[in-house]
Amino acid sequence: MKLTLHIWRQKSPNHIGRMVQYEHANVNPHMSFLEMLDVLNEELIAKGEEPVAFDHDCREGICGSCGFMVNGVAHGPQPATTVCQLHMRHFKDGDVLYLEPWRARAFPVIKDLVVDRSAFDRIITAGGYVSASTGSAQDANNILIPKRDADLAMDAAACIGCGACVAACPNAASALFTGAKISHLSLLPQGQPERFKRALGMVAQVKQELFGSCTNIGECEAVCPKEIKLEVIARMNRDYLKASWTERPEITRGDD
Amino acid sequence: MELKSKTPTGPIEQRWDNHRFNIKLVNPANKRKYSVIIVGSGLAGASASATMAELGYNVKCFCFQDSPRRAHSIAAQGGINAAKNYQNDGDSVYRLFYDTVKGGDFRSRESNVYRLAQISVNIIDQCVAQGVPFAREYGGLLANRSFGGAQVSRTFYARGQTGQQLLLGAYQALLRQVAGGKVQMFPRTEMLDLIVIDGKARGIVARNLITGKIESHLADAVVLGTGGYGNVFYLSTNAKGSNCTAIWRAYKRGAAMANPCYTQIHPTCIPVSGEYQSKLTLMSESLRNDGRIWVPKKKGDTRSPEQIPEDERDYYLERKYPSFGNLVPRDVASRNAKSACDEGRGVGEQGLGVYLDFSDAIKRLGKQSIRERYGNLFDMYERITGDNPYNVPMRIYPAIHYTMGGLWVDYNLMTTIPGLFAVGEANFSDHGANRLGASALMQGLADGYFILPYTIGDYLANTKLEKADASNPAAREAEKGVNEVTRRLLEIRGKRTVTSFHRELGKLVWDDCGMARTEAGLKKALQRVPELRDEFWKNVNVLGGGEELNQALENAGRVADFLEFGELMCLDALQRNESCGGHFREEFQTPEGEALRDDDNYSYVAAWEYGGPGKPPILNKEPLTFEYVHPSQRSYK
Ligand SMILES: Cc1cc2nc3c(=O)[nH]c(=O)nc-3n(C[C@H](O)[C@H](O)[C@H](O)COP(=O)(O)OP(=O)(O)OC[C@H]3O[C@@H](n4cnc5c(N)ncnc54)[C@H](O)[C@@H]3O)c2cc1C
Ligand code: SF4
Ligand code: FES
Numbered sequence: 001m002k003l004t005l006h007i008w009r010q011k012s013p014n015h016i017g018r019m020v021q022y023e024h025a026n027v028n029p030h031m032s033f034l035e036m037l038d039v040l041n042e043e044l045i046a047k048g049e050e051p052v053a054f055d056h057d058c059r060e061g062i063c064g065s066c067g068f069m070v071n072g073v074a075h076g077p078q079p080a081t082t083v084c085q086l087h088m089r090h091f092k093d094g095d096v097l098y099l100e101p102w103r104a105r106a107f108p109v110i111k112d113l114v115v116d117r118s119a120f121d122r123i124i125t126a127g128g129y130v131s132a133s134t135g136s137a138q139d140a141n142n143i144l145i146p147k148r149d150a151d152l153a154m155d156a157a158a159c160i161g162c163g164a165c166v167a168a169c170p171n172a173a174s175a176l177f178t179g180a181k182i183s184h185l186s187l188l189p190q191g192q193p194e195r196f197k198r199a200l201g202m203v204a205q206v207k208q209e210l211f212g213s214c215t216n217i218g219e220c221e222a223v224c225p226k227e228i229k230l231e232v233i234a235r236m237n238r239d240y241l242k243a244s245w246t247e248r249p250e251i252t253r254g255d256d
Numbered sequence: 257m258e259l260k261s262k263t264p265t266g267p268i269e270q271r272w273d274n275h276r277f278n279i280k281l282v283n284p285a286n287k288r289k290y291s292v293i294i295v296g297s298g299l300a301g302a303s304a305s306a307t308m309a310e311l312g313y314n315v316k317c318f319c320f321q322d323s324p325r326r327a328h329s330i331a332a333q334g335g336i337n338a339a340k341n342y343q344n345d346g347d348s349v350y351r352l353f354y355d356t357v358k359g360g361d362f363r364s365r366e367s368n369v370y371r372l373a374q375i376s377v378n379i380i381d382q383c384v385a386q387g388v389p390f391a392r393e394y395g396g397l398l399a400n401r402s403f404g405g406a407q408v409s410r411t412f413y414a415r416g417q418t419g420q421q422l423l424l425g426a427y428q429a430l431l432r433q434v435a436g437g438k439v440q441m442f443p444r445t446e447m448l449d450l451i452v453i454d455g456k457a458r459g460i461v462a463r464n465l466i467t468g469k470i471e472s473h474l475a476d477a478v479v480l481g482t483g484g485y486g487n488v489f490y491l492s493t494n495a496k497g498s499n500c501t502a503i504w505r506a507y508k509r510g511a512a513m514a515n516p517c518y519t520q521i522h523p524t525c526i527p528v529s530g531e532y533q534s535k536l537t538l539m540s541e542s543l544r545n546d547g548r549i550w551v552p553k554k555k556g557d558t559r560s561p562e563q564i565p566e567d568e569r570d571y572y573l574e575r576k577y578p579s580f581g582n583l584v585p586r587d588v589a590s591r592n593a594k595s596a597c598d599e600g601r602g603v604g605e606q607g608l609g610v611y612l613d614f615s616d617a618i619k620r621l622g623k624q625s626i627r628e629r630y631g632n633l634f635d636m637y638e639r640i641t642g643d644n645p646y647n648v649p650m651r652i653y654p655a656i657h658y659t660m661g662g663l664w665v666d667y668n669l670m671t672t673i674p675g676l677f678a679v680g681e682a683n684f685s686d687h688g689a690n691r692l693g694a695s696a697l698m699q700g701l702a703d704g705y706f707i708l709p710y711t712i713g714d715y716l717a718n719t720k721l722e723k724a725d726a727s728n729p730a731a732r733e734a735e736k737g738v739n740e741v742t743r744r745l746l747e748i749r750g751k752r753t754v755t756s757f758h759r760e761l762g763k764l765v766w767d768d769c770g771m772a773r774t775e776a777g778l779k780k781a782l783q784r785v786p787e788l789r790d791e792f793w794k795n796v797n798v799l800g801g802g803e804e805l806n807q808a809l810e811n812a813g814r815v816a817d818f819l820e821f822g823e824l825m826c827l828d829a830l831q832r833n834e835s836c837g838g839h840f841r842e843e844f845q846t847p848e849g850e851a852l853r854d855d856d857n858y859s860y861v862a863a864w865e866y867g868g869p870g871k872p873p874i875l876n877k878e879p880l881t882f883e884y885v886h887p888s889q890r891s892y893k
Contacts, residue, residue, distance in 0.1 A: 030529045057495040063326040111805045129428035130387045134307040137385035144396030154389040190387040
């Protein structure tokens with residue numbers, strides 16, 4: 001099949017980007033979207049043009065590296081699917097596609113379709129963990145966890161940190177991502193001791209990173225490749241609210 | 257080169273404890289005076305970084321992805337083994353040890369494997385404490401399942417995303433240390449050389465992948481947790497970025513490379529669909545619990561599967577291995593699929609596939625149970641192939657999956673370069689010639705959480721290290737070399753893309769050093785690989801510059817190393833005149849077509865030493881002895 005692609009090309013963070021049009025005649029319906037771009041890139045190189053840069057690694061929908069907008073939709077038209085798992089059989093001969101990088105102030109463009117998502121790591125650094133140093137753990141079966149809780153925690157923990165939720169949100173909020181991590185840990189007994197401190201820390205970091213605030217529009221849920229549900233945002237808000245009322249600054253007493 | 261394995265002696269149950277007692281400790285106050293570089297943030301690298309930092313060391317951790325959370329470990333689906341015996345089905349540390357030594361076809365070190373089995377128990381405790389959401393039973397206890405090659409239920413899992421959840425656990429522990437200032441994280445940074453000063457590993461030269469800047473980083477010790485080299489085959493189940501650059505450059509600086517010819521082939525992958533294909537997707541091995549594998553009895557039978565009547569189907573695994581049937585270990589299942597296809601009985605457009613059929617299971621258990629057990633895998637299969645496996649059998653074919661070879665390490669996980677350690681898939685140590693399912697995750701985490709953090713202390717406490725910084729001549733020389741390679745790659749401006757070379761190399765090594773090897777094939781590859789390498793350095797086309805994000809340049813460097821590595825792999829396969837595990841030399845097989853080991857002559861680790869530019873590598877041997885599990889022919893009849 002043949003496609004017309006309009007792709008965002010931007011040489012570096014400091015250059016001005018623009019859409020460039022490519023006619024792509026060698027598209028096989030069995031290809032994945034990224035394989036389609038691989039073939040385009042091979043052709044570009046043969047012509048002496050620089051290939052299109054895009055992030056990817058596992059190509060199995062699990063590492064969260066890949067992702068860009070296809071005709072305005074994060075990861076493209078197929079629900080619950082990353083762009084590396086999107087296959088060309090879902091498109092028609094003659095389609096015109098627009099590929100653009102995630103758009104959000106907190107995700108600056110590095111090159112072409114590649115953006116900087118390090119803000120997500122900083123959100124996790126602000127408390128998205130359980131402080132359990134190696135070697136001090138008790139026997140695993142001493143912590144009983146009802147199957148339902150483990151399943152709900154797993155639903156939230158399935159987030160791959162791709163950033164589609166931010167890109168789809170008109171406010172560029174990171175609430176789905178942050179809510180997913182907060183929910184994962186607050187649904188488990190291991191997450192309880194630091195539960196409220198975590199919510200305060202992570203939400204404060206979100207504000208620093210120039211993400212917008214959540215106004216419950218739901219675009220994030222619609223594009224999330226891992227079907228993370230809006231309920232994680234509700235859980236985050238509950239924890240945050242409670243924490244704002246109850247948490248006291250920690251007072252460290254010197255050695256005595 | 258002397259290979260001192262430092263393997264302790266005495267009763268196997270006590271070796272690790274005694275060793276830990278005997279090694280020298282670093283006083284807690286002194287730990288903060290030491291700095292360690294850890295390359296890799298997969299299960300092995302992230303867990304090592306977090307634990308070293310918890311102990312008080314200053315850690316610099318590097319990865320080439322944009323975040324440590326994206327390391328290839330994230331893709332592991334099936335599960336992680338541990339000898340917990342929670343199911344009360346007779347499992348024990350000894351049984352896990354026994355299964356692993358036997359499963360590795362008697363080419364691993366007994367002491368290492370025993371330690372792995374012992375530690376497996378703590379790994380699960382540690383991960384649960386971190387909040388890894390393993391599957392649970394209704395009563396709140398941990399759930400288990402069984403995996404190919406084992407007869408007990410010892411595999412812990414988190415849906416089909418075990419690797420993801422274990423990695424996120426380690427990643428979160430790592431970022432906790434970033435928050436505490438003990439780990440400095442360098443994402444999008446690729447190690448391109450090792451800095452060796454006075455014979456000791458003291459740092460790395462790395463390229464910032466966004467700015468292109470080449471920089472030296474120095475420390476008191478260097479750890480490589482950079483994963484496996486399976487992508488030498490181009491098509492594999494590995495992530496696209498997985499590569500051998502770090503271990504290869506370390507090899508060229510003096511670290512021995514052990515058993516490079518041992519690669520594991522996974523039997524249940526989605527077959528290749530066309531020339532453009534960029535990687536292969538694994539379908540979990542658990543499918544073999546209910547799926548039946550078959551091909552048509554007749555050659556070149558192009559009828560659709562439902563038109564082929566029962567008596568014209570060959571359920572070859574059930575026929576040849578009545579007691580294990582479809583659950584034979586990976587190497588056996590893979591080889592049999594290949595021979596069915598070689599006989600011309602393969603299915604699908606390319607004839608490179610066999611059926612994995614669920615129709616009997618659906619009849620027996622109902623569609624709903626099958627959906628509950630394998631629903632996400634069925635969806636994944638349908639998404640990729642467009643076929644619905646509830647109605648038509650899946651088509652599967654073996655693919656390269658894991659590499660058992662890697663840098664040679666002693667019992668302390670130190671390579672032959674003092675101060676250079678290797679953890680996880682990057683080292684060779686525990687799996688022998690074949691790895692059983694769910695044991696790579698276990699090994700990566702055992703190395704990172706529980707072994708390296710102790711053993712590295714022994715090195716630091718016993719070694720006098722001079723101060724060194726980036727102005728050291730060794731660092732300068734290494735930087736110069738790296739800049740030189742970059743410049744050369746960008747100046748060739750030939751006619752072929754990097755990918756075209758990689759694909760050609762992959763096909764070559766797959767055909768001649770893949771699932772089956774012959775002397776003639778290996779000799780042919782040994783001639784052809786260097787020719788291809790020469791052509792690469794004359795005719796590759798890498799556009800763009802060195803001072804920017806340049807994915808083609810990154811890739812070119814990795815493929816250049818694969819073009820050298822591939823040759824060593826074939827050489828290793830050629831010298832090993834026996835078959836074992838994933839290394840199947842057609843000349844050496846039993847009358848029934850099974851791998852025929854030669855324990856008298858080949859019970860050793862082949863540790864290759866770099867001979868210098870243009871010179872052949874030197875083969876060193878570490879003899880293997882088996883005091884507890886006595887070598888026997890593996891039989892799954
Ligand atoms: C699809 C799939 C499924 C699997 N399923 C299972 C399973 O169910 N159970 C099981 O036990 N095993 C499984 N395995 C195997 C297992 O996942 C791997 O062996 C294991 O995760 C390897 O971990 P690692 O930490 O050694 O390396 P990796 O996770 O590969 O990490 C390598 C790290 O090194 C970094 N790196 C590499 N080179 C450089 C460089 N030059 N400079 C800087 N950084 C570098 C990377 O950025 C990355 O952070 C599976 C493997 C695959 C491919
Ligand atoms: S919540 Fe969904 S869309 Fe957002 S980062 Fe996680 S997986 Fe991606
Ligand atoms: S490349 Fe890993 S999720 Fe798409």
